[in-house]
Amino acid sequence: MKNLISNKICKVTVLISTLFLNFSTVKGQEKISLDEDWKFHFGHAANPDKDFDYSKTALLHKSNVFATTVVNPKFVDTTWKKINIPHDWVVELPFVKSEQVEMDSHGYKPVGGAYPETSIGWYRKHFNVDKSKSNKRFELQFDGIYRNAEIWLNGFYVGTNFSGYVGNAYDVSDYINFDGDNVIVIRVDATQYEGWFYEGAGIYRHAWLNITDKIFIPNDGIFVHSEVKGKNATVTVETTVQNNNLKNANCSVLSYITDRNGKILATTSEQKIALGIRKDITVKQKVNINNAQLWSLENPYLYKVVSVVKFGNQIIHQTKTRFGIKTVKFDGKEGFFLNGKSIKIQGTNNHQDHAGVGSALPDYLQYYRIKLLKEMGSNAYRASHNAPTPELLEACDSLGMLVLDEQRLLNSSPEYIDQFKRLLKRDRNHASVFLWSIGNEEQNIQGNEYGKRIAQTLLAIQEDLDPTRTSTYAADMANDFKGVNEVIPIRGFNYREYAVADYHRDHPNQPLLGTEMGSTVTTRGIYEKDAIRAYVPDQDITHPWWASKAETWWKLAAENKFWLGGFVWTGFDYRGEPTPYKWPNISSHFGILDVCGFPKNIYYYYKSWWTNEDILHISPHWNWPEKVGQPIDVWVNSNADEVELFLNGKSLGKKTMERNSHLQWNVNYEVGTLEAIGYKKGKKLTSKVETTGTPYKVVLSPDKTILTADGKDATVINISITDEKGREVPVADNMVKFYLSGDAKIIGVGNGDPSSHEPDQCADGAWQRSAFNGKCQVILQAGKSSGTIQFEAKANGLQSATLNLKLIQ
The missing domain is CATH 2.60.40.10 (Immunoglobulins)
Known part of the structure; x- marks a missing residue:
């Protein structure tokens, strides 16, 4: 009996190992990057003669347009600009002083309805496909195009993606040319904004050509989730298989789980299914993982599930999905728990642009930015106010950063329901995603019956497509229990931190989260308000009327269990929304780090109380030749128990550090060295700033x-x-x-x-x-x-x- 069991285990291991080895070599299955060798040219929103006759030529009157039009594969594009994607054409444009509506909030870049000559972009790409693949299925996948992108392939209209943030994929099997060039043509229309911040324009995320068998697992056709019991976990793999053949088909499905190193831990049985013509079926299979390693902030452990479709004994499609096993709990009185551990959400809100590249970030920059936020002590990221790029979520999965994933609008029209479904299905396997947001600050509807009904519709969709998580909504409302707040599981507060305690008193069982908090405005390295150059002091002292200082909100969140925590507005500066100024100010001041990721002084406030590292930071700098003998306001950010300040060796006094606060001295300036000595549980900490020489x-x-x-x-x-x-x-x-x-x-x-x-x-x-x-x-x-x-x-x-x-x- 013992030998019989051993032989069975051996046979199963060999079978699974063979499947795993074949993963990357399934015949005919490819995911090909289309990022390189595009051509780009501006169109014109108001002049058809400069828009390749777009509005004067009938492009939709026949299925295949082979007139002398820009969508014709033979159209000559040799004079067009050569580019690779991701591509943001707006970052290349000059800054323009203008009183046009929304220009300030979009960073004074000439894009939008008032700038027709730089708000339409045409893209073309040529590629070839070998005739040996003529029996395969072909799909074009675009991860993000801003915005309203009309797509043609070989003169055939493929589709329009209205959203600038949620990507889409299109089956183009019927349009592939196996005897010559295939030509993709895309018209991108950025005349209408989706947000009130810099959004860029163009194909600013990756593009792919997916080649599969005609029996295949669709994009986002895998949903993997788990239930933890003690040290073990039951993992459920839901695999959707689709048949695009012109006849019924039989196949089988199985999945297996590996650890991060590829060692196979468990496998499902092989389940046979019958598929009708152009129909799909979802198969649910369960496996058990013993001694499961839980995904956490400190150890973001990721497993892999390999899902296999077989036709007879041949593997015809495989996908590999990374996932994490974790438990999440939101409690109205006790706060937030990850894997049973009480954690305060120390989050930041962020838009998706970075210095130099606008919205077209290379993947590496996603990891770089998340790394900087983690070093500060942040443990959560709100993708405000739109679907993030997939690589951002992969960075958060890998580095250990929770994500609040947000729908662009609180809207239940077919268009926005479709966007919400695509967002949910695309992102629900990411270990980092711990909460959904169904919208942000819809002042006209959030407090009435419209908002309530729309919220109920979106919540029902979320529950159906992802019953493992719940949702919040970012409400700029005080102690108001109406509209969306009546039905939302997690009450989100945008500012109004003064009302959180009263709301909790009246609704003690509803968990509370600061979806937007703080909003201190600072300019790195500037210490006086400068209305001419549009700078504000680099200390926690200035904020808009609707916001608060860092210390104001964080003390409340840190010291009250019922606060789940919150998200600061913002982690990084971003283009546009130049509060409290307008021109010449073209970028925000909200960031804890600037648009390059260089820390401002407020960074050290948060790092003092969001990490266990020893922090002792003095500001401002000590280069003030014009202020000899004049008082300088000196701040010390630290988590030491007490701090003593010295100027050129002379003590200026010792002060006790109040938790979640900072220390200040008024110091008459003299050239030399300003030094702080702190003590933390008996350990000595030192820091200094010095008067420097000239640039060398x-x-x-x-x-x-x-x-x-x-x-x-x-x-x-x-x-x-x-x-x-x-x-x-x-x-x-x-x-x-x-x-x-x-x-x-x-x-x-x-x-x-x-x-x-x-x-x-x-x-x-x-x-x-x-x-x-x-x-x-x-x-x-x-x-x-x-x-x-x-x-x-x-x-x-x-x-x-x-x-x-x-x-x-």
């Missing part, structure tokens, strides 16, 4: 120096200006020029100055950027050839800097 050299600080030679990998190079002793000069504004040799390219530059009108995309390869308060940034992207890249930064009168980076295959 350029210093380069790369995030990484080894890149994958795949044409996609990237790195951030931070540049600082230092004096002769190597101390960063906090007021330096030198113009720095950048030179590059080797197979790589610069794709963007920035400096965090919210009023800078310097280009983020420099023409003709003449890359440069001025330092802003001692810093600027370059984003560099790898080519495809292994070897060495040399990067050099020069500034007139300063010692230059050179950096060697490696490209490896």
